[in-house]
Amino acid sequence: MRDAADDFLDQWAAQRDDLDLDAMGTIGRILRLSRFVNARLKEYFAEHDLETWEFDVIATLRRSARPLTPKELAESVMIGSAALTNRIDRLVARGLVSREAVPGNRRSLHVTLTAEGRDLVDATIEGHVRNQRGMLGGLDADDAERFNRTLRTLLISLGDSR
């Protein structure tokens, strides 16, 4: 069976038979796949009156047990500091997080989950995981594991280490 990238590659082949279509296909598929995945995430969270970015932030706080600074949060979710200020404003307005002073360092602050925020993560995380598993449903255990390992290899080679 064929996906949209196969058509895409055929067209290039007809116009320019000198290009490395394999790499082009793989990169194209990674980007396309991320759009589909994001769409499915958005769909799921919408059922719970959440934006993906909202879950992204509160789930990051939930899993890290301790309060995080805006800087740490911004790095975790891969956005700029300006965007994060905006996100926190909105989450505070919804009562899901609060800004708290950090003792002994007045230029930073702690973003902490409220009880409501924590409950919301815990109420949606199982469904979220089911949704994620559903997206990978087409893969058998072996393929899934190999795929996962290759993703890690690529991420590390692109600088996503720690």
Add this chain to the structure above:
Amino acid sequence: MRDAADDFLDQWAAQRDDLDLDAMGTIGRILRLSRFVNARLKEYFAEHDLETWEFDVIATLRRSARPLTPKELAESVMIGSAALTNRIDRLVARGLVSREAVPGNRRSLHVTLTAEGRDLVDATIEGHVRNQRGMLGGLDADDAERFNRTLRTLLISLGDSR
């Protein structure tokens, strides 16, 4: 070696040992990988005074040999019609594409590459492909092919058929 998702998963495991971390890790990696890939694309095109979205549109026209309507273009690049109108406006202003009437159908139109637009694609495509190949440099031929096939499988199961 570990990537950022490994840390991410350890944190979840410490908070909630009842979740399917495998699916979570894979989906998380797909999304993270797409951010890194986009960043590398942006970097490359910036060297040629191009935005990624500009290349995206003109390359779509280049590979499809015939002029496309805005509707076809929007579907190809996965954006809404409103965003596409905006993109075409800017590309017309840069002299890379033009809007032309389609004979016998006044409610549609053809977006066509100018000679300048076509030359620009042809001048940058080889470097673009090299850049893409570079991002996959860490994979041996076997892994690369398996990875590519798995991507196709996932895309098809998520509805990216034709």
Add this chain to the structure above:
DNA sequence: GTCAAACATTTCGACGTCGAAATAATGTGC
């Protein structure tokens, strides 16, 4: 032929992100 439904494109207002500048607090060298 006329009217209504379907279609393609553009316009509009709102939203979220970005990079750069502004503000405020901390750390360092002397």
Add this chain to the structure above:
DNA sequence: GCACATTATTTCGACGTCGAAATGTTTGAC
């Protein structure tokens, strides 16, 4: 202790996308 570079957060203006509404065009039923 005093300047000065550094760090953390917020503010600002610009940009690109979105969904919905508006505009203009075609198709089809009658």
